[in-house]
Amino acid sequence: MTPLADNSGLTVTAAVIGLGSMGMGMALSMRRAGLDVVGYDITPAAVDRFVAEGGRGASSPADAAKNADIVVSVVVNGAQTEAVLFGPHGIAATMKAGAVFISSATMDPAVARDLAGRAETLGLHYLDAPISGGAAKAALGELTIMASGSRQAFDAARPGLDAMAGKVYELGDAAGTGAAFKMINQLLAGVHIAAACEAISFAAKQGLDLDKVYEVITASAGNSWMFENRVPHVLTGDYTPLSSIEIFVKDLGIVQDMARSERYPAPLAAAALQMYLAAAGAGMGRDDDSSLARLYAKLSGAELPGSNEKPQSL
């Protein structure tokens, strides 16, 4: 494979910090596109897997990032992103001048603005670039990326974005806007999963044919992307985590913090968050987010396929 080169003919080097299901797919997508990719994860086995797939491994975030033109951070939240950049062994101090930090974690827009400001003070570019699409799209290099940042940040990030994304929304020149768009999506996604689980378990409580409910609703005005995608997990009783209850404990928690800080009432998001908290408290935190249906069944006596089985995370 001919390595991908920048305008001056040099190979573009990318570092990926965080090789979970999303980060691994993003790292491999960049490799497929010809970038020189070095990966780091706090779990050595994840680095080993990346090396087995032909990538280069690193022993620390700073080690991964030191020669990179592009650093993609695929960690869990704003606090971990801050630690990657500015923690005790943070990479901001050792990244190449003019390199770009692409931040993929879902976080409060105010945190994104703060991190971007501090990185830019050190001569780095910062792209606020939350991702959407799940592990399957990450593996295919077909993620949706909701990005905002300076023109220079976009330009420096371009080879990585082209390799990782099927669609890049360019949402403005200030960090924080990408994060805000992602939070609007997460508010809706979290509420819609809870509504789907409330509705399908209510149908079960009434003894309706649930396959028929799925058929009718997906063809009706009550449909949502999440109803269509998650209810099949409930109908088969398969709560293997594709996205977990804890993800929405986190993301609707950020929505609540933002809304409280902005004096914005968000009663739907608040009601949904309580249900995710209850599911996590009942031991289903690491199970698929459609486990909310099992919680409703448990609370009401509704009978769902597999609803009497133990949570997989226990």
Next chain:
Amino acid sequence: MTPLADNSGLTVTAAVIGLGSMGMGMALSMRRAGLDVVGYDITPAAVDRFVAEGGRGASSPADAAKNADIVVSVVVNGAQTEAVLFGPHGIAATMKAGAVFISSATMDPAVARDLAGRAETLGLHYLDAPISGGAAKAALGELTIMASGSRQAFDAARPGLDAMAGKVYELGDAAGTGAAFKMINQLLAGVHIAAACEAISFAAKQGLDLDKVYEVITASAGNSWMFENRVPHVLTGDYTPLSSIEIFVKDLGIVQDMARSERYPAPLAAAALQMYLAAAGAGMGRDDDSSLARLYAKLSGAELPGSNEKPQSL
């Protein structure tokens, strides 16, 4: 036009009780299909409109229904449906033996079961047949009908169903099942409209480009049929009622009554209902259901197109 005939070669006569935007479209669709259609509405002007379109008018529900093979009831709720059938001038006593009563109103499944049982005792057929699709689909004869009832009820209703519906879901042989499916759809529809309004106004509060939010969300996992359909009303500031706030005060009220009676917790539906109640209390009850966005704006200071205008219903 050759009149539509039944198996014995006689023209099928249908009565429509309730000539609002849905009933008028359903009556005209049956006329187009060749049925002999007589219409009644509590508002004489609606009957006049139907006559001007070539239909026959009636002076009372009993007058409309007395020779009908098919009676389609398109009133607001279960109480009005009961009054049509069993009120002081109710039609159940004077309908032809073997005729079918098609009930389109959204109602508690227990009410549908009760009405069906009482009608069947009098030798009538009862089809529990809530509708979905809105006035435009009603006018085109392309409604979705969620129907349950006896084989004889379906058989007797067939010429009417074929004329009014693009899709008829046959959901079982007992009245109540159609109503239950409709309530599941209304739970989701009501929650999704509230979530869409909560999210788009939250985006406005943060100063995001709302057209861009619409573009990104409708292509993302946060999408719903209602987000896609209703948010354009908010973006243009046009709250002309296509479906009103009061419709969801009613329908989520039924969901809450059902859920309470069945000991089923429905916190998402409950949170959404409170917002519809607040919007109605603030004077927007007859405005479009997307007026929830104006309520969120009013509560939070978010600026939406047209959000400072007076409700159209005042």
